[in-house]
Amino acid sequence: MTLLSLKKIDIRATLIYWMFAAIFLLFALLLHDDGFLQSNNLLNIFRQTATITVMAVGMTFVISAAEIDLSIGGVAGLASVVGALMLRDHGLIQGILGGLAIGFVVGSLNGLLVAHVGIPSFLVTLGMQGVAIGFAALVTNYYPIPILNDTFNAIFGSGTIGWFPGLLLWSFTAVLIGWIMLTKTTFGRRVLATGGNRDAAEFNGINTKNVKFKVMLISSVVASIAGLLYAGRLQTGRYEWGAGDELSAIAAVILGGTSLFGGSGRIIGTFFGALLVGLINNGLILAGLPVSQQQIVRGLIIILAVALAKKK
């Protein structure tokens, strides 16, 4: 009896790794002739996944605190646009700071409305998503803003350290910082306690409003970094960058073993969850599926992830 239940917990905790391995093997066999295993393709997966990984790390904190952030796609788009505009008109540093400022402003608003006004986060961020995308479209009149600054494009996009892609470094850094914060700091414990049982956390003297504010802020700031990564990789700022990424990020987090109901978070799992999402995207493209079919498969994976993450 005990053995059985232990086994169950174990499988759930390591599910993401088994799934990752299984799908990797599957693609390696089926898509071998399409060049799936070529090192260039594998690096591409990492590169394309960087934005999702970074956002998913922020999302892990939000979901661990039993909230959700649907605005990250819009924030990334707006940050890419504002970053590109400031870069064009004022310079490199202003461009980067401008992009990050979007994250701070939207994150503070989200945090204020969720933690202090008490509006459910999915409503606040759903609304904010529209505001951010609309704003990005408005200031650019739907046009892409090209980025001609090579330094910016190198830092946030195509740059490498030796053979090591810069985008991969961004992913690793985000995962490492996220992992330390969640598992090694008091803040991480506060997030998990708040998400696990807000009443009990309050009794423990944890300022749960403050915790909720901070996770919403972190998520937005991290999404604005992802926006800059889009801008650097694609050498343009565009309101559409990041569209739909909130679903990929949520899927990555839940696939990674973080409880959708709050109280438990796994950053390393999130990392592999994001890679799995990237892997699937890559595989579907190599297999020659049209965008419509890719969307169907991705949607089904999210539902499957939640079903598997559901307890008991």
Place this chain on the structure above:
Amino acid sequence: MSSNFNVVEMIDISKSFFGVKVLDRVSFEVTSGEIHALAGENGAGKSTLMKILQGVYTLDSGEIQIAGAAASIHSFQDARNYGIGMVFQEFSLVPELSVAQNIFLDREHKNKLRFFDEKETIRKSKLVMEELGLNIDVTAKVSTLGRAFQQLTEIAKAIAGDAKILILDEPTASLAKEEVDALFKVLKQLTARGVSIVYISHRMDEIYRICDRITILRDGKKIAVSLLSEISPQEIIAHITGRKDVEMLSHEGKSIERSTTPIFEAIGIQVGNRVNNVSFKLYPGEILGLAGLMGSGRTELVRAIFGLDKKDGGSVKIDGKDVVIKNPREAIAQGFAFIPEDRRRQGLVMEHSVKQNILAANLSSLSHLNFLSFSKINNLVQDSITNFEVRPPEANREVRLLSGGNQQKVVIAKWMATNPKIVLMDEPTVGVDIGTKVEIMKLVRAIATEGKSVILISSELPELLGVCDRILVIRKGQIAEELDRKDVRDEDHLQMIVQGIKI
């Protein structure tokens, strides 16, 4: 009375949970038009017996007869079909629907087109209210009504569903005096129509005022049944309490040095109309008990002290100095710890491990520059598990997998690790087995021996008598009596005082 027949007859009912007998051949009967009190301490078996009648639990052995015929009740639906209605303590009304819609919830009147017939619903609801002699606007939303009217709506709902037997569990716990009067008037009206009522209450004055007979349970056995006109409050209390564990009661209270500065002083605390101008002092090493009935304002008082609820007036002093406590963080910083009433909802994160739960209350002492110190954490958690004898002694076990008693030990352990000066405890032994109960009581004594002060709320009087040095009796939000432990003879004596019965 002689023409009255038994509406409900429960014969030799036995029920065990996990091998523990909670009801042992209990018989209980209610005649038509009678208000029958069901009394006993927490855990005596009252609610289990009533849950069997409602179909929540199935009896192990025994028989239920409704109106003279054998009845088999296996679900709530069954109970309803037999005319058994329950007025829930936590109301089963939908707040956003109107009174009328609630009364006919699930039995809506439909017109020819199969749509809800609002007019008919309102008309029928008005009839029910008229019958009950109640003046409630049936089109009003339930959420806009006061608690008493919500409760009356609940009763109207049961009556409209043709209930012949109503079960009321502590119905007056959160009602004001006029509201109680209104409720009792309705109950009398119902009995005149032949409805029978089972009335569960700890309040002796109400039982005498409204009930015809009383059945007393103790430790899962029926101890007595009597007409209230033939039994004295003293006899009832003696039946309810029985002979208690002598060892537990032998405590006489320490002599506390009360000429020094009190460690804590409350001056004129006011919380809405629930806590009214409460002042008291607490001395180092003292265990102060708060006795009182459910809804008397004890929990509200300690919640306000701990900064969970806003105080509407009054001030507090610690070590003779004025302090302001607006939230639990400030209370903890002043050296408070709070072991709450509901450990599942307020005390613990059930899905987290023993270690994580202990850690969550001690983040600042177990970290350096906000980074957790895992060697300190492991030492503390190991010490806690050993000192508080948490079973099984596994730091990484999720607390939801522990027994109630061991969960409570984790709550106490995590707070003791904060090294508090003043420990607030609200019903620390609820839902805990008897062995652990004794352990927890010993822990409370040990805490005070270390020089810490304790404020203990308990509805179990033997517990208060077993550990307290002084007892404050709270009634209607005010301190009604202050008693030195040595001035209380026994449990019956304290029970009389709590009930406000003059001796």
